[in-house]
Amino acid sequence: MSAAIEPLVQQEAAPPKRPGTLARLLREPAAAFALVLVVLVIGAALLAPVLSPTDPFDNDLSLAMQVPGSPGLPLGADAQGRNMVTRVLYGLRVTLLMGLASVAIGGILGALVGFAAAYYRRIDGLLMRLMDVMLSFPAILFGLALAAIFGPGIQAVVLALSVATIPLMARIVRGSALAVMGLDYIEAARATGMSDARIILRHVAPNCLSSIFVFATLRFGQVILLGSALSFLGLGAQPPIAELGAMASDGRNFLFFAPHIAVIPCVAIFAVVLAFNVLGDALRDALDPRLRT
Amino acid sequence: MSEAPLLQADGIAKHYPVKKGLIIAREVGAVRAVDGVSFSLYRGETLALVGESGCGKSTTARLVMRLIEPSAGHVHFRGEDVTKVTGAKLRALRRRLQIVFQDPYASLNPRLTVADAIAEPMAVHNIGNAASRRARVEELLRLTGLRPFHANRYPHEFSGGQRQRIGIARALAVEPEVVVCDEPVSALDVSIQAQVVNLLRDLQQRLGLSYLFIAHDLAVVKHVADRVAVMYLGRIVEVAPKHALFSDPRHPYTRALLAAIPRPDPARRGGVRPLAGDLPSPLAIPPGCRFHTRCPHAQAVCREQDPPLREIAPGHTSACHFAEDLPRFDAEAGAGVPPVAARRLAAYAAARAARTAA
Numbered sequence: 001m002s003a004a005i006e007p008l009v010q011q012e013a014a015p016p017k018r019p020g021t022l023a024r025l026l027r028e029p030a031a032a033f034a035l036v037l038v039v040l041v042i043g044a045a046l047l048a049p050v051l052s053p054t055d056p057f058d059n060d061l062s063l064a065m066q067v068p069g070s071p072g073l074p075l076g077a078d079a080q081g082r083n084m085v086t087r088v089l090y091g092l093r094v095t096l097l098m099g100l101a102s103v104a105i106g107g108i109l110g111a112l113v114g115f116a117a118a119y120y121r122r123i124d125g126l127l128m129r130l131m132d133v134m135l136s137f138p139a140i141l142f143g144l145a146l147a148a149i150f151g152p153g154i155q156a157v158v159l160a161l162s163v164a165t166i167p168l169m170a171r172i173v174r175g176s177a178l179a180v181m182g183l184d185y186i187e188a189a190r191a192t193g194m195s196d197a198r199i200i201l202r203h204v205a206p207n208c209l210s211s212i213f214v215f216a217t218l219r220f221g222q223v224i225l226l227g228s229a230l231s232f233l234g235l236g237a238q239p240p241i242a243e244l245g246a247m248a249s250d251g252r253n254f255l256f257f258a259p260h261i262a263v264i265p266c267v268a269i270f271a272v273v274l275a276f277n278v279l280g281d282a283l284r285d286a287l288d289p290r291l292r293t
Numbered sequence: 294m295s296e297a298p299l300l301q302a303d304g305i306a307k308h309y310p311v312k313k314g315l316i317i318a319r320e321v322g323a324v325r326a327v328d329g330v331s332f333s334l335y336r337g338e339t340l341a342l343v344g345e346s347g348c349g350k351s352t353t354a355r356l357v358m359r360l361i362e363p364s365a366g367h368v369h370f371r372g373e374d375v376t377k378v379t380g381a382k383l384r385a386l387r388r389r390l391q392i393v394f395q396d397p398y399a400s401l402n403p404r405l406t407v408a409d410a411i412a413e414p415m416a417v418h419n420i421g422n423a424a425s426r427r428a429r430v431e432e433l434l435r436l437t438g439l440r441p442f443h444a445n446r447y448p449h450e451f452s453g454g455q456r457q458r459i460g461i462a463r464a465l466a467v468e469p470e471v472v473v474c475d476e477p478v479s480a481l482d483v484s485i486q487a488q489v490v491n492l493l494r495d496l497q498q499r500l501g502l503s504y505l506f507i508a509h510d511l512a513v514v515k516h517v518a519d520r521v522a523v524m525y526l527g528r529i530v531e532v533a534p535k536h537a538l539f540s541d542p543r544h545p546y547t548r549a550l551l552a553a554i555p556r557p558d559p560a561r562r563g564g565v566r567p568l569a570g571d572l573p574s575p576l577a578i579p580p581g582c583r584f585h586t587r588c589p590h591a592q593a594v595c596r597e598q599d600p601p602l603r604e605i606a607p608g609h610t611s612a613c614h615f616a617e618d619l620p621r622f623d624a625e626a627g628a629g630v631p632p633v634a635a636r637r638l639a640a641y642a643a644a645r646a647a648r649t650a651a
Binding site for chain 1: 355358360383384387388390391392394395396399400401402403404405406413414417418447449460463467
């Protein structure tokens with residue numbers, strides 16, 4: 001026992017070099033692939049006007065429903081004879097903007113509500129019942145109402161999807177923030193005399209990141225699909241604007257004669273959602289110091 | 294000890310209302326977690342607060358730190374009422390009162406490096422600049438027996454004992470005068486306990502700290518405390534200098550606590566009669582003396598009159614009607630240092646000797 005209570009034996013080794021967040025992210029092949037894909041997708045969307053061979057509204061009925069691989073049409077043409085490459089590039093723009101904007105806006109507002117509810121228990125009941133009220137409106141119904149007020153368009157869709165994301169994010173953030181709030185390091189922070197904002201930003205929020213990331217990436221996929229549904233109902237992107245969900249719904253009329261019109265935008269949606277999900281997962285792990293080796 | 298106390302608690306209480314009913318909540322009672330606790334802490338001393346689980350030790354600590362608001366009573370720190378101050382004054386006060394927690398795994402933010410965790414209190418109080426804070430972090434790490442290169446590591450890379458040292462370094466970063474130690478060693482292995490307890494004592498001597506030391510382990514208390522306050526069911530029942538308390542306890546509950554220290558020697562077993570019954574619920578505190586339901590010396594008056602905490606010898610107070618009339622405390626059966634504690638004390642002493650020799 002006397003050996004066990006000797007002062008700690010400490011080696012004078014130099015501190016090991018730690019890999020940065022990006023290096024750890026790239027160490028996993030799936031994450032590296034997802035990162036490349038996300039960068040490519042965002043790049044393609046931003047550079048759509050440069051990359052596109054034609055104007056997105058340029059139609060040539062003589063080329064209608066040309067199959068992929070036809071001369072000058074690597075992805076074929078849609079029912080109006082518009083180049084699918086151009087349509088997908090422009091569609092990505094709208095779809096990504098819609099997904100990212102509504103997850104970002106709804107997620108940030110929802111997280112703020114969640115942190116406030118967890119930190120100030122006095123207003124917890126009020127805030128959460130308010131969230132329950134918001135939760136009781138289906139996103140589609142809310143989108144319909146907004147479209148009726150502001151007229152259909154991307155803005156109405158983004159607004160509806162943001163609002164529909166707020167209560168979900170608020171509940172998830174509140175749950176994980178409450179678990180963190182019960183830990184001693186929050187009490188230690190309060191004993192230091194820190195401001196509430198500093199405690200939330202430095203001590204509560206970083207420890208809720210993992211559930212926020214998981215939910216945000218999951219929600220991103222859902223939002224794109226919901227946005228497509230709204231477009232399908234004629235509330236979102238209005239023809240002739242290209243949007244992946246709207247393109248897929250247009251293509252369903254020709255599923256038996258020209259399946260590529262519906263399949264190509266669906267594959268694009270699938271790839272985008274998958275890439276963001278894998279990246280989100282990997283980013284969550286890379287940002288957690290406990291998982292560093 | 295003729296000087297004014299550094300920290301003085303005056304009848305502090307914390308009652309948690311218990312409500313029933315989903316829509317219209319009626320108050321049906323209150324959990325009296327802390328129910329009128331008074332004590333004084335003098336400069337440079339260690340006051341140990343002992344008692345079984347649920348007696349309100351930790352709640353008292355949090356009331357003193359004003360991490361929770363008291364239902365009644367006052368806490369004075371250098372004449373300033375801790376329970377009243379707000380804003381900048383409260384912040385200034387927080388700099389002088391710090392806390393070390395029980396669970397070293399929950400008391401450090403897993404996302405902050407050790408350097409960030411220790412430097413943050415200084416940043417909050419605008420002490421120094423980034424470079425001087427960095428230097429102070431290294432100084433504190435050295436002071437608490439860690440190495441400067443540990444600064445860039447994360448808490449999960451340390452053992453429990455090392456984490457507790459980090460927690461102590463964080464508490465000391467703002468140069469407090471009083472450190473509340475909320476069972477700082479009870480989550481650690483016995484061998485590590487000795488290291489941390491000795492570290493706390495060294496720091497006290499070097500920095501002139503005062504400790505409010507909360508514990509349930511009497512061996513540790515015997516080693517670190519100057520004075521001991523025994524709590525039962527939200528009240529202090531006896532306060533005495535350490536030696537007086539261990540050799541001549543004047544409250545039946547203190548005697549029961551001392552007698553309950555486990556003894557591995559089979560020959561000395563059987564002499565201890567454990568307390569009958571359970572700790573009463575803090576929802577329904579018994580009338581009269583709150584210990585009468587379990588007290589072997591209880592008489593009629595104990596069921597009716599709540600005994601006040603009164604001085605029975607200089608510096609020795611007890612809340613028992615019969616404090617003076619209790620039979621002589623049998624040192625063989627319960628007092629004295631039990632062998633297990635004696636061995637641990639010897640281990641502490643050996644570790645101290647090794648430290649000072651090194």
